[in-house]
Amino acid sequence: MSVQERKQRERADRERLIVATARELAEQQGWDAVTTRRLAERIEYSQPVLYSHFRGKREIIGAVALEGASEMAAAMRSATAAASTPRDRVAALARAYLEFAERNPAVYDALFQLDGGLAYAQEDTPEQLKDAFAALIETLGEVAGDGVEPELFTEVFWASLHGVATLTRSRRLLPEDAERRIELLVDRLAVL
C-alpha cells in the first residue's frame, strides 16, 4: 500500500501548497488579487485542481483563516507569558493582537472580515477558532471584574480590539495614536 500512501502524502502536500500560496499572494497583493487563475498558475496546476481540494475560493479563505487562528493564539500566549502582572498581561495581549493584525492583514481579513464559510461562537466552530478565543479568555478572564462573566467581558474587549484593528488598517483612524488607544482601552476596560 506504499503507493497509495505516497499519493495521499503528495496530495496533502499540494493542499498545503495551495493554502500557503493563497496566503502569500493575499499578503502581497490583497485578497482581490487571489483569483483561481492566478493561484492555479502559481502552484503550476490548472484551475480544476483547486476544486479537487476545496469547494471553492471561500473554502481556501477558510483554510488560511484556520492556519492564522492557530498562529494568532500562539502569538498571544507567547506575549502574555512574559508579563508578570494582570495589567501587563492585558496590555501585552492587546499589543500582540494588534501587531498580528497589522503584520498579517490578509490572514486577519480571512479570519474576521471575509467569509471563509466558518462557524463562529457555535457548537461546530472549528477547534482553532475556539482555541484562539480561549487564549483571549485566559488573560482577560482575570480582569473581567466582579459579577461580569469572563466570556462576555472577553467578547467586548475583543470587539474593541477588532474595531481598532480594522479602522486603523482602512485608515479611518490615524496610526500615530495607536499606543495611546491601547493604554486607554486597557486602563478603562480591565478591572485591576
Add this chain to the structure above:
Amino acid sequence: MSVQERKQRERADRERLIVATARELAEQQGWDAVTTRRLAERIEYSQPVLYSHFRGKREIIGAVALEGASEMAAAMRSATAAASTPRDRVAALARAYLEFAERNPAVYDALFQLDGGLAYAQEDTPEQLKDAFAALIETLGEVAGDGVEPELFTEVFWASLHGVATLTRSRRLLPEDAERRIELLVDRLAVL
C-alpha cells in the same frame, strides 16, 4: 437658459435615483448584488450612463456612504437629545449607533467596511463624515475623563462600537448579549 436648467435638474434627479437605487438594492440583496448591469436596468438606463455620473462602482458606494453619514449623525443627535444625564446620553448614543448599523447594514458597510474612495480623519474628509464624528464627540467628549483628549476617547469608543457592530452582524458574536455588551462598554469606558 431655462432649458439648460431643466436639463441640469433632470441630471441631478437621475444621480439621486442612481444612489437611492444602489442603496435599496444593497439593502435588499447585499452589495455583491449591486452590479452595474442590474443597477442600470433598475434605473432604466444603459450601463454607460452610470459612468457619466460616477467614475465607477466605488464612487457610487461613496455616495451612499455620504448620504448614510448624514442620517447616522442625525439619528445619534436625536437619540442623545432626549437623555438628561451624561450616562444616559452615552448609552443612548451607543444604542442609536448599533441600531443604525443593524437596520442599515448596507449603508454601514458603505461607510465603514467597503472602499468608497473617501478620505477619513484628514483635511479633505467630506463634511458629512466630519459631522458624523462631531456628533460622536458632542456626547462622548464630556465623559472622556481628566487628561484624556475628547478626540482620542471618541476614537476608542467609536472603534469599540464598530467592533461590536461588525462582529455581531457577521455572526461572530451572539446577538442575545447585545444589551449587556452595551452596558459594559458604557460603564467601563465612560468616566461619569
Add this chain to the structure above:
DNA sequence: CTCGGATGTCTAGCGGTGCTAGGATCATGC
C-alpha cells in the same frame, strides 16, 4: 506482458463582472 478500467489532470467554455470605444440619435442654435 498486456490490457481494461480507474484515477488524475487539462482544455475549453459558461455566465457573470467592471468598464469603455465608437456609432446612432436627438435637440439646439444658426
Add this chain to the structure above:
DNA sequence: GCATGATCCTAGCACCGCTAGACATCCGAG
C-alpha cells in the same frame, strides 16, 4: 433646413468563479 454638439446605447474587452468532458497516465488482474 441643416450642421453641430450633447446624449445615449450597442457591442465588446479582459477578467472573474466554476465545471463538463476529453485525454493521458498509472494500476492491478489475467
